[in-house]
Structure formats: structure tokens, C-alpha cells
Amino acid sequence: MEHSxxxxxxxxxxxxxxxxxxxxxxxxxxxxxxxxxxxxxxxYTILPALRxxxxxxxxxxxxSTLPIGIPQEREIVLTVADGWKKTTTKKTVWVVKDExxxxxxxxxxxxxxxxxxxxxxxxxxxxxxxxxSVFLLDxxxxxxxxxxxxxxxxFKLERGRLFVQYKEFKAGAAKKIEx
Amino acid sequence: xxxxLYRWLDERLKLESLKIALLEEPIPGGASWIYVFGSVxxxxxxxxxxxxxxxAIYYSPTTDHAYESIRFIMDDVPFGSxxxxxxxxxxxxMMVSIGLHMLxxxxxxxxxxxxxxxWVVGVILFILTLAFGFSGYLLPWDQxxxxxxxxGINMVGTIPLIGDALVRIIRGGQYLGQMTLSRFFALHTLFxxxxxxxxxxxxxxxLRRVGPAGPWDEAQASRFSEPFWxxxxxxxxxxxxNAFLIVAILAITMPAxxxxxxxxxxxxxxxxxxxxxxxxxxxxxxxxxxxxxxxTVVLPILFFLALLLLPWIDRRxxxxxxxxxxxxxxxxxxLTLVFTFLGLSLYEVATMPRMDPSVLRGKxxxxxxxxxxxxxxxxxxxxxxxxxxxxxxxxxxxWLIRHFKDPQAVVPGSIMPAYxxxxxxxxxxxxxxxxxxxx
Numbered sequence: 001m002e003h004s005x006x007x008x009x010x011x012x013x014x015x016x017x018x019x020x021x022x023x024x025x026x027x028x029x030x031x032x033x034x035x036x037x038x039x040x041x042x043x044y045t046i047l048p049a050l051r052x053x054x055x056x057x058x059x060x061x062x063x064s065t066l067p068i069g070i071p072q073e074r075e076i077v078l079t080v081a082d083g084w085k086k087t088t089t090k091k092t093v094w095v096v097k098d099e100x101x102x103x104x105x106x107x108x109x110x111x112x113x114x115x116x117x118x119x120x121x122x123x124x125x126x127x128x129x130x131x132x133s134v135f136l137l138d139x140x141x142x143x144x145x146x147x148x149x150x151x152x153x154x155f156k157l158e159r160g161r162l163f164v165q166y167k168e169f170k171a172g173a174a175k176k177i178e179x
Numbered sequence: 180x181x182x183x184l185y186r187w188l189d190e191r192l193k194l195e196s197l198k199i200a201l202l203e204e205p206i207p208g209g210a211s212w213i214y215v216f217g218s219v220x221x222x223x224x225x226x227x228x229x230x231x232x233x234x235a236i237y238y239s240p241t242t243d244h245a246y247e248s249i250r251f252i253m254d255d256v257p258f259g260s261x262x263x264x265x266x267x268x269x270x271x272x273m274m275v276s277i278g279l280h281m282l283x284x285x286x287x288x289x290x291x292x293x294x295x296x297x298w299v300v301g302v303i304l305f306i307l308t309l310a311f312g313f314s315g316y317l318l319p320w321d322q323x324x325x326x327x328x329x330x331g332i333n334m335v336g337t338i339p340l341i342g343d344a345l346v347r348i349i350r351g352g353q354y355l356g357q358m359t360l361s362r363f364f365a366l367h368t369l370f371x372x373x374x375x376x377x378x379x380x381x382x383x384x385x386l387r388r389v390g391p392a393g394p395w396d397e398a399q400a401s402r403f404s405e406p407f408w409x410x411x412x413x414x415x416x417x418x419x420x421n422a423f424l425i426v427a428i429l430a431i432t433m434p435a436x437x438x439x440x441x442x443x444x445x446x447x448x449x450x451x452x453x454x455x456x457x458x459x460x461x462x463x464x465x466x467x468x469x470x471x472x473x474x475t476v477v478l479p480i481l482f483f484l485a486l487l488l489l490p491w492i493d494r495r496x497x498x499x500x501x502x503x504x505x506x507x508x509x510x511x512x513x514l515t516l517v518f519t520f521l522g523l524s525l526y527e528v529a530t531m532p533r534m535d536p537s538v539l540r541g542k543x544x545x546x547x548x549x550x551x552x553x554x555x556x557x558x559x560x561x562x563x564x565x566x567x568x569x570x571x572x573x574x575x576x577x578w579l580i581r582h583f584k585d586p587q588a589v590v591p592g593s594i595m596p597a598y599x600x601x602x603x604x605x606x607x608x609x610x611x612x613x614x615x616x617x618x
Contacts, residue, residue, distance in 0.1 A: 022413040035263070036427055037226070040258035041233050047257045048237075082230035083237065084244065084251035 048083070057156065057163035058091075060105070064160060066097040071119045071126070071137065073108070078166055086166070093153060093164050094126075096137060105164050106139060107151040114171040117150075126150065147174045202408030207393030207400040210411035213287075214391070215418035216280035219377065222419045223273035226426075227311075228372060230266040238318070240364035242357045245320035246440040253437060264430025270312055272426045274455045277308055285489075288498030289392035293491035299386040300378055302486050307375050312453055314367040317360060325441035328363075330357050334463070337475045355443075362468055383415030395498040444551075444559030445542070447614070451528055458517045461524035541611025544604055553595070556615065564595060571616040579609045 058076035066072055071094045073100070079088050094106040110117045115130035126135040133144030140149050154165040170177040189195050237256060252259035272299070281301070284290055290298035317328040334353065336346040348549040351358030393400035405411070442448075452460050466474035485492065493506040500507055545551070551560035554567045574582075578589065583605055586595040600608065 018408060026409065026416040029416045032420065033423050037229060040261055041229070043235055044256055044258040044262055045236060048255070062296065084248040084255075118561040135396050166564070 008048060021168055055165045055167065058166055059154070060093060060095065060162040060164045062160055063103065063157055063162050066095055066103070066162075068097055068099055069137070070121065071096045073119075074162070076164055076166060091166055093166070094150075095162065103155065103157070103162065104139070105153045105155045105162075107153055107167065107169065109151070109162070109168065109171075110146060111148045111151055111169065111176075112144070112146040112172060141155075148176060201405065202412070204387065204390070204407040205404035206391055206407060207404045208409055209403065209405040210407075210414055211394075212418070213283055213416055213417050214411065216276050216283055217274040219417035219418050219422050220273060220280050222422070223269050223276055223426075224375065224379065226269045226423070227266060231368065231372075232271060233262055234266055235368060240318070242320060242360055242362055242441070243314055245318065245360060246542065247322075248438075249319045249437055251433065261430050263435045265426060265431070266430040267435030268426040268433075270315065272422055272455070273308060274312065276422065277305055281305065286500060286507075287392060287395050288493070288503060290490045291493070291496065291498060292490065293389050294385075294392060297382060297389065298490050299487055300349065300382045300385065302483070303335045304375065304378050305486075306483065307371055307378070309455075311371050311375075312365045312455060314371065316453060317363045318367065319437055320360060320441045322441055322448045323436065323450060325355065325443065326448050328359070329449055329453050331452070331456075332359075334375060334475045335436060337472055339472065339476075346482050392498070395500065397498075431455045442559075444557045446557055447534065449531065454521070454525075457524040457528075458520035461527070483597075496576040523568040534616070535564050535610060537610045540613045541607035541609070541614075544600075544608050545611060548598060567612065569615060569617050571613040574612065576609055576613060578607055579612050583608060 021063075056079060058078050060074040060076050073092050074095050075090055075092050077088055078091055079086055092108045094108055096104045096106070098104075108116055108164075110128040110130065110133055112128065112131055112133050115128050117126050117128040117133070117135070120127050124137065126139075127133075128135075128144065128146070131145050133146035134142050135146070135150050136142055138149075139152065141147075151167075151169045153167060155164050168179045170179060185194070234252065237248055237252050237259070239245055249263070252263055254260075284298065284301070313328075313331060317324045332346055332349050335349060338345060347353065349362075350356075350357075351362045393404075438448075439445075453456070462478075463471070464472045489506075493503060495503075497503065509538045551565075553561045553563035554565065555562060556567050582589040583598065583600060585597055586593045587597075
């Protein structure tokens, strides 16, 4: 502590270059801490919110019991991770097996505005009760305001059972846009 | 641009005079590295405030989700482990810096008239810091948290007459559980921060009214003074920068611990408090029976009273250490005891026998197979099957292994299912069963 200047009232300042050095080091340290706390804090807060949920494969029952040519509504149990909270919810999907044994899985939500549609066995059409959109067995729109065919869902067959990846898509859009 | 904005704001907010008031505070005897610890403590408080707020984004203060939410922060949230590490090690950093700050004030006799109030507020801030440490320890709701808090609260129970009532009030009920976690959470994140912020403001207000004490040599103190800005600010910043880097490196290289989830039935866990409570934990080991109350009540009260009343105990005007031998000897004696007990405790922790890993695997298997659905250990679990609290005293290895392989062959009519366990799993589960003994 050789610093023995007279009282601050008489000579308040250090020599200018020395003073600049002190200010720069102080500002540098403040900036370093700001970055080392600020960047992680922002990533911590926004990245998990932007992360797409990983979808598991939900069991939709055996394939062998599907009737040929008649859609069947199958219940699936989804385990959804909401942050640290794991919740199971029940959803349904429409499953169609044609004569060749080819399976198609439809989202149970009408692509128009998100109502649940039904199968009318008499007319052999899917009909949405909300705005009367009508779809064929292959999902194409034949009447009503629906802007696109029924949304298909990814699935896989394992040991005779059907596994579905449940997704939702943007309602009212002409293209299938995953939410 | 920045200068233009500053002039615009200055014209409206009169910043220039504020800047002078904040930064031109004269320091008697000039800036010094020895004065940095108060600023470092304040920095750590702010770091705890910021990291704590962000931890609260994902934390859930309920006994059934607290642990999972911390696991989520540690494993799934980007930078989660780092931020929790900063909060964990920042707490230790704050303890170190507040200790050094108090030591400097003690050594310099800076608590003496006219700075008694600043000292008293400082001692209360120290007690609040300890309360932060204790209440925060419970929040992860892991084994360490549960058992260390159990022990900590039970110590209060040794207070005569009001002990039992106090324990219930702190726990929020008869047992350590959700009510305890809720009130510790509220205390840690709402009550303590606000009280602390108000008292820090008061501490700084008093500092600005009465001014810093400066060197203990009055002649040196009055010879010249130097403004707070820029040299003392620079020294504070360098100290803060280094302290932060240490904590950040610790946060990255040694993530904050998270033990198994709190399990009230698992009495095998040996709780160890944070290092800043360790010396006290060790002291209590030597005080048994009628002496226990000396450790849990008499000594803490005497210590904090002596600390609070220090400006009136050591009231002579003279601040030079050479003329305050008795007080400094008392302080040195206290620190010697603290570090001796801390050393002894660290030695004991380091040499503590570890649990057999096979028993630990067996215990994990017990949980995995959900044996507690039917069996009870120390009050936790179902009542369908026999209580296993002391099964190790009743059955031997051979019986247990035969029974696990085919329960009905050993106990006809038993409804216990035969689990298809590998030889290693059988061995682990049997070792765990055999570890469940009275002693």
C-alpha cells in the first residue's frame, strides 16, 4: 500500500492510463460473469420449451383381430412426459386393414377443425358430425369443408401387435403440418 | 451512442449526482484487498438469487415430485446441472466469504463504536445465511436431505419444555413430510430472501451513513482517503471474478450431489450435513446424556449472544490488534476449535465404512420388484406378507435363497410369487435381507 496520495478532495484521479486499465478490467470481469451466467440461464429457460417431445410407440392391440375392410377404433395408452411429470392418457386411433392385409392408421381428429369423426357402416364413409366433412375408407375427402384427407399416423408391426406413434396436426391447413 | 443515451437519461434522472454519491464514498487510508470480502458476499447472494429463481422454473416443492424435478434439472434441462452446481457451490462460496468478511471486521475492530449497528445487522445476516443453508438442504428430497433434516430438527427437540412444540412447529406437524417441505420451500425462496434483502440494504445504509472504518491505525486512517471508485471497485471486481471462476469450475467438474430419493424406511443411510455445519455435528458427538443440551442449546445461545454483543463486550476505543489481546485470543481459540472439530469430522467421514455394494444392489432390486407392495420394513410397505424389518435375525442365507427360488416349496400355501432371478440377483437380494438386523 504505497498509495499515499493527498486527500481525494485535492486530487481525485489516478493517472489516466492506470485509471483506464482499472475500468477495463472491472468491465471485463462484469462481462465475463454476465456471459457465464446469462447464456446458460437463457438456454436453461428456453431450450426445453422448444424441444419436440419424443413420441413412444403405443400398443394398439393385435393385428389378427382387425376386420377386413371395416375400420376399427382402437384405444391406445400414451405415456406423455410433461417435463418431469409423466402422465398416461388414453387416445383412440382408427385402424383399417384391407383385403391385401395392408394396414392404415388414421388420427381420430378431423383435419378441418379438430372434431372426432365416425364411421358410418351403412354409407361406408367416415363422417364428421361438426361440419359434415365426409371421407372415403382411404381417407380422401368427398364432401364438406375438410381441406385435406384424413391424417395417417406412423405405425409398426411387432410380434403380431400394432404399435402406433400418436401425433397431432394443424387443423384447417391444406397440408399435413405436425404440431 | 451510449454517451448520448446517458446524457438523455442524466438530464431526466439526475444520474451524475447519484453516480457521485454511490462511487465517491471516501475510504480512509485508501483502497485495500482486505476490504473485498463484503462485496464478494453480496455478489454470492445475488448469484444465489439469480440461480435460485431459475431453479424454481423446474422445481416442484412436493414430496412426490421434488426429487424427480431435480433429476429432470440435472439430466434433461440444458445447463441444468451447471446452474444447480452454481447454486450449490455458491452457497459454500457465500459461507466462506461471509466468514472472511466477519474475520476481517473482527481483526480490524471495525465493529466498535460508532459501527455497532452495522455489526449487529451483519450478525443477523450471518444467521440468515445459515438458515438459507439449512432450509435449502431439504429441498431436493433425497436421502441426504431427508435424514440430515430429520437430525437437525430433532436437535431442537432437546430444548427443555418448549422443545417438542418447537419441533412440531418447524416440521409443520408430527412427522417430517409434505408440510415440512412446503414450509422449508417458502422459507428458503420467499421469506429469507426478502428479509435478507431488506437487511442488506440496512447494512449498506448504515455503512454509507457512518462510513468505512479503514485501517486500525488511526493516524494512517486519517492521513488520507481515496474514493471507492475506481480502485476499490477494481479490487472487489477481481476478487469477485476469481471467486466466481472457482465456483463455476466446481459446478462443472463436481456437479451438486443428488442421492437416492428420500426413503423414510431406509434407516441405513448415514446423514452428513454440509461442511459448514460439520464442526458442530462433530461437537455434538462428544456431548452425550445430560451434556447433550449444552451442545444443542447452551453453546449456540452463548455463541450468538457473544457475537451480537461483541461491540459492548470489547468496548474500548482502541482498534489495534496488539492492544486487544484477550478478544483476539478468544477469537483464535474459537477458530481453532472449529477447525479441529471440522478436521476430526472430515477424517471420520473419509474413514466411514461403506455399505457392501451387493447389499445396495439388493436394496435396489427390492424396490424394482416392488416387494414393499406386500412386505413392510420399519413401517413402510404393505401388510400382506411378513414384516421384514429384522428378517436377517430370523432366516439364514440358505433358507432365503431356497425360498426366493420356490416360495411354495419352503412355505406351503405361500402366495409369494417366484421371481425368476439370476444367481447374482439372488445373492444381492439375500445379502440385503441378511443386512436387516436389530444391530
